[in-house]
Amino acid sequence: MPRKGMRSLCFSPRTPSLSISRQSTSQSSASTNRRRFADSMIEQTIDAASSIIMKWDAETSAYAKVTSLFYESKREALQFIRSVNDLQKTMHLLVSDQESNSEKLVQAQILMQIAMKRLQKEFYQILSMNRAHLDPESVSTRSSLTSARSSTSDLDDDGSPDDEIRNAGNSITEIEEVSSMAMSDLKLIADCMIASGYAKECIHVYKIIRKSIIDEGIYKLGIEKMSSSQINKMDWDVLDLKIKNWLEAEKISMRTLFIGERILCDQVFATSDSIKESCFTDISKEAATLLFGFPELVAKTKKSPPEKIFRLLDMYSSISEDWQEIETIFSFESTSPVRVQALNSLVRLSESVRSLLMDFESAIQKDSSKTMIPGGGLNPLTISSMNYLTLLADYSNILADIISDWPPPVKSSLPASFLYAPESDDSSAPAISVRIAWLILLLLSKLDGKAKHYKEVSLSYLFLANNLQHVISRVRTSNLQYILGEEWIAKHEAKVKQFAANYERLAWGEVLASLPENQTAPITPGKAKDCFRKFNARFEEAYWKQSSCVIPDSKLRDEIKVSIGRKLVALYRDFYNTHKSTVGDERTARLFVRFSPEDIGNYLSDLFFGTASSGSSSTSSSVSSHNRRQMRSPLRV
Incomplete structure (x- = not known):
């Protein structure tokens, strides 16, 4: 066969077997090249990570043992985080690659453990060293601090703000920057540790430090665990002080302590809802349940001095005013016991308030004093009852909520002559108006009976005029005027005029005659x-x-x-x-x-x-x- 024919036969692209062989060789070569490139990249990534991770290994470096990465060099800290993230991706490639080098995987795992130990230490140091800037009050007021700083910077150029304002603005800026930086660093570390599979270690450190801050805050606010028996054994003066302290503590807790912790949890663990919930619940639930459990204990006490109802109303008001915040801050399912406890306290407080109102009503009805007030003056029952009712009127909104579904009063206990009040028959009147009008009606009925003990009829009318005038005066100068209304006042003022006219006729009639x-x-x-x-x-x-x-x-x-x-x-x-x-x-x-x-x-x-x-x-x-x-x-x- 001629040489040319042989050549064309051997090298003709139309020869199938030779074409396939050549293509296979090309693909194998490309695969080998990619493999070599991947191995090279993995090795470079591991080497780069090893360089910075080992530099900050506290076990092998005395410098790393006493120095904070994030405080020493923020730029290097960011490089450390990037290297760890790259190392994590590399480990995923090694695990998924069946032909992976097991030695490289082991090396990467060792480096990852060292890195996580370092980050855990950094996380702990940032939380510990920034307690003052990461306390709940600082965190919760960051937005207000920003507003304050803006208002300071917006001062007119021609004006001359004093040094205090300038210093305050500078201080606000410094606090906000430190707080913001610490939170940013914590989030950076948390994201890295969670992504690397070390969430448990990160969460453990966070919970220990932050729970100690919340528990310490509650303790400093004077909230302590107490039993019903302990509460019942207290003198009222002591318990009254504890209630006043609780009222202040509740406001501070809701405005700073718990909202601040919720904000911090939400920001640090923004990438994981489950971790966010777990941390906030474990840190805050116990303290919050203790806080909202105190009013229920007080409501159950057997002590019933006259002022107790106002303390109960103060606590009811405090919880109800913050109810939206309670639901927002403790919105997780795992924090539902806090919401339940707050609700239970509201229920117990409302029950106790109703009971005390019934006791007050009963005290008026059972008053049997026959002592005649000299000169037809004010009866102590009138003074004490109106003092009580005017103070109650300051809680009209809360009382309206508490007695909204309370059955109307039974009028059969009053003389027929006293069943004239239109407000007590008006089914459309607010329950609070009906109840207050009823209590005053009971008082007036009782005063009518006391007036009959005077031998001089004229003096009995003067007694009625004086006491009803005192009732009206207290109504006029308190929130009772809005509860009872002008019609009620006008009607009773007309009654005073009748009493006064009867007194004049009987006392001075014979002189005129x-x-x-x-x-x-x-x-x-x-x-x-x-x-x-x-x-x-x-x-x-x-x-x-x-x-x-x-x-x-x-x-x-x-x-x-x-x-x-x-x-x-x-x-x-x-x-x-x-x-x-x-x-x-x-x-x-x-x-x-x-x-x-x-x-x-x-x-x-x-x-x-x-x-x-x-x-x-x-x-x-x-x-x-x-x-x-x-x-x-x-x-x-």
Whole structure:
């Protein structure tokens, strides 16, 4: 065969067997090249990682043992993290490659263990050394600090902010930067350790340090574990102080302690919801449950001083106001016991408040004191009851929530004459309005019974006027006015006017009756003398009887004085001016006409301060003394 034919046969691309052989050789060569390249990259990655990891191996380097990587060089710390991440990827390649070099895998694993030990130490150091900047208060107030810094920097250029503002701005910046840097470093380490399969070691360090901070914070706030028996054995004064302390501790805990820890957990472990939940729960659940368990213990105590209800309402208010924050901060399923405990405390507190309200109602109904208040003044029951109710009115929103589903009061225990209050029959009125109106109605009913113990009917009406006026005054000057409304106030003010009018009619009616119906009609001298004599006697008698009366409310006192004076002084002046000369000459007139109209007015001005010898706020001391001397003289005749 010619050489050319042989050549074309051997090298012709159309020869199938030779073509396949050549292609196979090419693929094998490419695979070998890729393999060599991959091995080279793996080796380079391991070598690079080994260089920086071994530098910071505390077991082999005295320098690494006493120095912090993240504090010494942030740039090198970032390089360390990148090398560990690259090493982790390389280990995945070695594990997945069936032809992998087992020696390289072992080497990578050893390096990874050394790196994780170093990162665990760094994590611990950052958490420990930054306690002041990673405390819950600092973390929770970062946003407010930023706002404060912005407001400081926004000051007008022409202005001259004082040094304190400048220093505060600088301090805020420093605190925020340190806190932010520490949190960033922690997140960097946590992400790396979790991705490398060392989440357990990272979480262990975090929980130990952060739980100690939360527990220490709760302890410093005065929250300690107590039993029901311990609470019951405490004097009320001691328990009251603990309640006040709890109220402050609850606010601080919710504003700083728990919200700060939740923020820190969320940021450090942002890549893992399960780790985030596990850390926050283990760190905070015990302390939060202890915090929200205290109100329930207090609500169960048997001690019931009058002020207890206000402390219970304070605690109820504190929890209910923070309820949204409680649900947000403790939103994890594993922290549900905290929400349950807070809810249980609310339930117990509301039950105890209802019970104390019933005790208050019962105390009014059972009051059996028959002691008559001198001068028809204020009964202690009126004062104490209204003090109690005005303080309750400050908690109207909370009370409305507590008694919203409480059955309406049973009215059968009251006399029929007291079942007139429209608010107690109004099914559309808020429960709080109905309940407060009912309690005042019970009080007024009890006062009505006490008024009957006075022998002088006029004094019983003055007693009712005084006490109802005090009730209205306390309503007017407290939140009760918004609970009861203007219609309630107007109706009871009209009742005071009725009581006052009845008092005037009974106490001063005979004095007015001693004057003739027509004061200016002509009468005989004898008749005039007789009228003056009767007026003198009845006015003196009425004055001395009423001189012991007291009207504490200045407005009511003035109204009654003006009302009596307008009638009595006006009628007597007409009679006096018309008939003074009728009785005879000046010497004779002195025997029968003992009071001028001005004298009557001055005497009236001295009334209702509780004693005939007391001074008057509406007259001078000289006039009052003169009047008293003039009054005593004829009475001794």
